Amino acid sequence: MEGPAPAWYLVHCKPRQDERAEEHLVRQGYVCYRPKHCCERVVRGRGQAVVESLFPGYLFIQLAADANWAPLRSTRGVSRVVAFGGMPLRLDNSLIVQLQQRTAAPVKAALEAGDSVRITEGGFAELEAIFVAMDGEQRVLLLLNMLNRQQQISMPLANIVKN
Template structure:
């Protein structure tokens, strides 16, 4: 991030008031500002039910695109906005490639993940990491990229949180009854 230096539009970082990211986002859009609010979807238990929710990637912060000719005054008094983040006595710019990278990553993360297809009780095998090649049983997702599985380990059933990309569905074995 560097200080404001050009006449073209740049991305800047806004700090929001506590738990008012959405409020600030909506109020700034109503004022015709270009806003980027990176969010990821994750599974949460709300009132006893598992639900997919969008969570802010940077809680308490939004990105806004402005040029020197834009009217910056209303931003500070917009409901939900606390301040424009500054470094070296001026608003700090965020490089365009950083915003593009975040947009790409947020889009990738919002696509359905493998854990949506997993069912409790499904058998999985750990294919990477220190617990490879142990086998376990799927219990529940733990965010977007991890799952909780039950391993038979040290003569006990142990719940273990494992990265989703370290798991593989176990092929059902064929049992012949005579």
């Protein structure tokens, strides 16, 4: 007879060590999931695509209820298993499935000056523009052809897609 079906639990990691914790847990044979997303960061004045943890400081681990939890406490990068009332918090499998589906979306390509983009939201939705530069971490400067003149506008990075 097989033991209880494995379930997902939340692991709290030490500050800025979620990648290290995931690496060490996988090496020990655990099934882990650390959702990641791609975002634009300004590095030395240029916009650069960076892959980061969706939930910094946390990762999900799949364990059977009768599994040995002791090695988790001494794994590098792991702080603790999130628990309430002394019992580890068991997560619904559908939550993990939804996260996996949403984070499997294609990663946004890094933008270079001169790239053609399409505006997806706002008053200029569906118009074509030319990417000029990043304007902070989450905004972009675009050249938009209006009234036979190129106008420079600033908008959220999330409101454009590369053509």
